[in-house]
Amino acid sequence: MTHPLLSVRSVSKRFGNIQAVNDVSFDVQQGEILGLIGPNGSGKSTLFNCLLGQYQPDSGSVALKGSNITGKSPSELNLLGIGRTFQQLSVFPEMTVIDNVILAGQEHSGSMISRLFGSPDAGLTEAAEKLIGFFKISHLRDEPAGSLSYGQQKLLDAAMAFMAEPSLVLLDEPAGGVNLTMLGNLKERLQAFNSEFGTTFVVIEHNMEFVMSLCSRIIVLAEGSVIAEGTPEEIRSNQTVIDAYLGA
Amino acid sequence: MKFTKRNLWLLIGLALLILAPIGQGRYIVYTLTSWLVFSIAAMGLNLTLGYAGQISLAQSAFMAVGAYITALLTLNGIHWIVAMPIAVLSSFVLGLLIGFPALRVKGHFLAFVTLAFTTLVFLVLRNEDWLTGGPYGLSGMPRPDFGLFNTGKNINFYYFTVFIFVIFSLLMYQIVRSPWGRAFKGLRENEIRAESLGVNTRRITLLAFAIGSAAGGLAGSLMTPLVQFIEPGSFALLHSLRILLMVIVGGAGFFFGPVVGAGVVIMLPEVLRFTEGYYLMIYAVTVVVLIIFCPKGLVGLGEIISRKILKRKEVRKDFEQGAKL
Numbered sequence: 001m002t003h004p005l006l007s008v009r010s011v012s013k014r015f016g017n018i019q020a021v022n023d024v025s026f027d028v029q030q031g032e033i034l035g036l037i038g039p040n041g042s043g044k045s046t047l048f049n050c051l052l053g054q055y056q057p058d059s060g061s062v063a064l065k066g067s068n069i070t071g072k073s074p075s076e077l078n079l080l081g082i083g084r085t086f087q088q089l090s091v092f093p094e095m096t097v098i099d100n101v102i103l104a105g106q107e108h109s110g111s112m113i114s115r116l117f118g119s120p121d122a123g124l125t126e127a128a129e130k131l132i133g134f135f136k137i138s139h140l141r142d143e144p145a146g147s148l149s150y151g152q153q154k155l156l157d158a159a160m161a162f163m164a165e166p167s168l169v170l171l172d173e174p175a176g177g178v179n180l181t182m183l184g185n186l187k188e189r190l191q192a193f194n195s196e197f198g199t200t201f202v203v204i205e206h207n208m209e210f211v212m213s214l215c216s217r218i219i220v221l222a223e224g225s226v227i228a229e230g231t232p233e234e235i236r237s238n239q240t241v242i243d244a245y246l247g248a
Numbered sequence: 249m250k251f252t253k254r255n256l257w258l259l260i261g262l263a264l265l266i267l268a269p270i271g272q273g274r275y276i277v278y279t280l281t282s283w284l285v286f287s288i289a290a291m292g293l294n295l296t297l298g299y300a301g302q303i304s305l306a307q308s309a310f311m312a313v314g315a316y317i318t319a320l321l322t323l324n325g326i327h328w329i330v331a332m333p334i335a336v337l338s339s340f341v342l343g344l345l346i347g348f349p350a351l352r353v354k355g356h357f358l359a360f361v362t363l364a365f366t367t368l369v370f371l372v373l374r375n376e377d378w379l380t381g382g383p384y385g386l387s388g389m390p391r392p393d394f395g396l397f398n399t400g401k402n403i404n405f406y407y408f409t410v411f412i413f414v415i416f417s418l419l420m421y422q423i424v425r426s427p428w429g430r431a432f433k434g435l436r437e438n439e440i441r442a443e444s445l446g447v448n449t450r451r452i453t454l455l456a457f458a459i460g461s462a463a464g465g466l467a468g469s470l471m472t473p474l475v476q477f478i479e480p481g482s483f484a485l486l487h488s489l490r491i492l493l494m495v496i497v498g499g500a501g502f503f504f505g506p507v508v509g510a511g512v513v514i515m516l517p518e519v520l521r522f523t524e525g526y527y528l529m530i531y532a533v534t535v536v537v538l539i540i541f542c543p544k545g546l547v548g549l550g551e552i553i554s555r556k557i558l559k560r561k562e563v564r565k566d567f568e569q570g571a572k573l
Contacts, residue, residue, distance in 0.1 A: 052444065078446035086444075092437040095430070103434050106427040107446035115427040122427045164446065 003066030005030045005168055005200050006051070011060035012224075013043075013050050020046040021057070022224035028168070033194055033201040035215035037208075037235075039245060043224040044204045045087060048172055052084055053077050064168075079108065083166035085157045087173045087204075093146025097137060097156055100145045101128040104163035128163065135159045135189060151182045158186065162193060168200045169193075175207040183207075187214055212236065220244065262414070269406050277402045278474075283514045284406075284413045285470045290494040290506030291420055292463020297492070298500035299429065300456035301436030303355060306346065306362035307491040309369035310339045310461040312483035314468025316373065319386045319478055328392035332469045339465025343458035351453050366485050373480035385479025389472050399473065409470055416466060423459065424503060432456050436501070497538055499545025508546050 004027035013021040021043045028034050036044050050057040053074040061070045064080060072080070092100050106115060106122040115122060132138050135155045140148060145156055154174065161169050171190075175183050187210065193199040205211040211218065212232040220228040220235060222244040228235060235241055265284075269277045293307045314335040321331035350361040373380045380386065391399040392408070399405040423429055431452045434442035443449050472478055490513055498509025516534065520527040542549040 054440070073448075074440075074443045075446050075448050078444055084444050086441065090438060090441045092434050092441070094437055095433060099430060102427075103430050103442070103447075104445045106430065107448075116423065118426070120425045120427070120430075160445065 003063070004028060005065060006202070007063040007066070008051065009061045009063075011047065011050050011057045011062065013046055013055060013057050015046075019224050021050060023060070024221070024224070024226055025060075026219055026226065026229065028200060028202055030167075031194065031198045031200055032217060033190070033203065033215045035211040035218040035232075036202060036204045036221065037206070037211055037218060038221035041223075042221040042244075044221055045172060046224075047221070048084075048170055048202075048204060052082065052170060075107070078164065078166075081164075081167040083161035083164060083169040085154075085161045085169075085171045085174055087176065089150065089153045089157070091145040091148075091153050091156050091160070094144055096142050097132060097140045097145050097148070098125065098128055098142065100156060101131055101159055101163050104160035108164045124163075131159050131163055132156075134192075136185060151178045154178050155182065155186065158189070162199075165197070166199065168202070171201060171203045171205075173204055173206065175205055175210045183210060190214065265410050265413075266407075269403055274402055277406050279514065279518060281402070281406045281409050281474055283510055284409045285467050285474060286491065286494060286514060287507040287510040288413060288416055288470070289464050289467035290491050290498070290510050291417070291503075292460040292467070293491050294460075294495050294500060294503075294506045295420070295423070295432070295463070296457050296460035297495055298502070298505065299424065299432040299436060300453055302351070302453060302457060303359040303492075304362045304457065304460065305359050305485065305488045305492065306365045306461070307464045308483045308485070308487035309362075309366040310343065310464030311468035311471060311487070312369050312373060312480075313339050313342055314465030315472045315478050315483065316380060316386070316468075317465075318469040318472040319389045320379070322389050322472065323386065328390075328469075328473060329394075332466070335469040336462050336465045339468070340458050340462035343461025344454060347454045347457040347461075351450065351457060363485065363488075366483075366488050370480050370484050373483070380480070383480065385477060385482075387477040389476050389478075391473040391476070405474060409474070412466075412470060416463070420463075421503065428452070428455070433501075493535065495545075497535065497545055499547035499549075502545065502547040502551075505545050505547040512546065 006028040008027070009025050011021055011024045012019070024047060036047070038044050046055065049055045051062055053072050053076065056071060061068055063069060064082070069077060069080065092103065095103070102121055102124045105124045105127065109115075109122045109124060110118060129138070129141070132141060135158060137152055137155055137159070140152060145153065148156060154177070158171070158174060161171070174186060178186060190201060191214070194201065203211065203215060215232060218230065218232055218235045219226055220238075220241050227244055228238045228241050230238070269280055289307055289311055293304060296302050296304050317335040317338055318328065318331045321334060322328055346365055350358060350365070353361060374383055376382070391405055393400070397404065397408075399408045431442065431447045434445070434447055435449055435452060439449055468483075471482075475482070494509035494513045495506050496509065497512050498507065499505030516531055517527060520530050523530055538546070544552070
């Protein structure tokens with residue numbers, strides 16, 4: 001039997017009186033681009049953080065290719081091949097762009113000891129240069145990441161998520177605050193990764209146009225629960241979804 | 249090796265270190281040696297504080313561990329060259345043992361845990377007379393003799409310390425520019441992001457702390473033959489605070505920041521001695537002014553000035569950084 005790449009079963013998370021995530025279950029198949037949408041406060045980011053080890057779910061389980069990964073730390077999950085981006089800007093501002101990307105890959109290369117005595121770049125400069133070229137920020141190679149514009153930092157954040165060649169990438173609002181041209185650029189990059197390397201994506205996004213055109217399947221969350229699931233067309237015409245978004 | 253501007257500065261620095269004690273009296277040579285010893289301790293703390301971003305007030309306690317182990321071994325006829333690695337390794341292992349539980353807490357809480365450790369070490373040194381000599385300490389430790397080169401004379405011991413300092417700096421430089429160093433910086437700049445990229449933050453913080461502790465042990469190991477008399481008071485909390493001051497005044501996170509800081513903290517009182525009764529006041533005010541007006545330390549200030557003149561790259565301050573959940 002082949003397992004789905006990621007399998008989420010009955011995950012719940014409560015903060016005090018707020019049930020942020022309530023009994024959420026879904027599967028992510030190898031090679032798909034899954035969208036996760038919902039109004040503000042619907043539990044998308046909390047769910048992400050439960051999947052990524054930042055939070056421990058109160059109940060439920062998460063499995064990667066059939067093996068249980070519930071309760072693993074974010075760094076362990078990264079080493080298992082899960083990459084992520086963050087909603088807020090999330091680079092290392094004082095380090096150069098190239099160093100940011102090398103840091104994103106170095107823990108996957110060699111042993112602890114070889115990382116202390118080996119070459120300073122862990123042999124990753126070439127791969128990192130290729131990646132920043134792919135995201136069209138090569139000209140910023142030696143700039144401190146903190147000196148980049150917002151959109152450029154978003155692209156760098158995305159590049160970092162890909163450095164370790166993850167099989168699954170979770171993107172938390174990759175389009176937030178990114179201008180139209182750059183947004184098109186970002187979408188193109190994600191699709192290229194998906195088709196060339198078979199990278200699987202789960203994307204949280206408020207930009208409907210972006211999500212509808214990028215994702216093959218969409219899950220809608222409201223008040224912590226899944227209220228709808230389907231193709232972009234099905235979601236667009238789903239009355240429950242329209243009501244949830246319009247607050248009816 | 250490429251001959252860059254940086255290498256030129258390093259060569260000038262080394263030449264100055266070699267020329268500095270020539271024609272100087274005993275006291276100046278002693279002060280210069282003491283500066284290098286504290287520079288080593290402060291560079292160790294800089295790894296913990298400046299690179300990995302953790303506040304530790306235990307550096308003088310690790311110096312004590314290094315100093316007492318070296319003293320006890322050399323008093324029993326073991327050569328310094330054997331005693332020193334034992335002292336450094338003990339400090340490293342102790343750093344791991346203390347750091348493992350202590351690094352569950354961060355920031356100010358870690359400062360308090362390490363403060364308690366420093367106090368504990370002080371009490372052990374003072375109360376366990378049978379081993380440490382209690383409040384009277386230990387004295388008469390020999391300076392290392394290498395046959396052709398005897399460090400018995402102050403000037404010889406100074407050059408010996410310069411040699412150890414250079415070796416130590418090269419090792420530290422290797423650590424800081426290695427992937428470990430990058431992970432340390434990542435941890436300081438954005439811990440959650442570093443963790444999401446596979447950096448085992450707990451392990452890497454612990455290693456930064458233990459390596460910093462080992463540097464403290466090395467400084468202590470040099471302190472013993474330098475002073476040839478050690479007592480618990482030489483390693484009390486006050487000295488941890490002084491080492492912290494060296495790192496901050498010089499510039500935390502800058503490689504040679506602590507060396508500049510140690511210079512200021514050790515030399516300034518000497519330079520101000522002519523003001524007699526006022527020197528402590530002037531010293532305190534200078535430090536306060538320095539910290540308010542250049543929070544990145546003297547090396548940081550130098551960098552800001554060179555950036556203004558040379559129009560170097562700068563990190564913008566308009567975006568709030570940091571991964572938030």
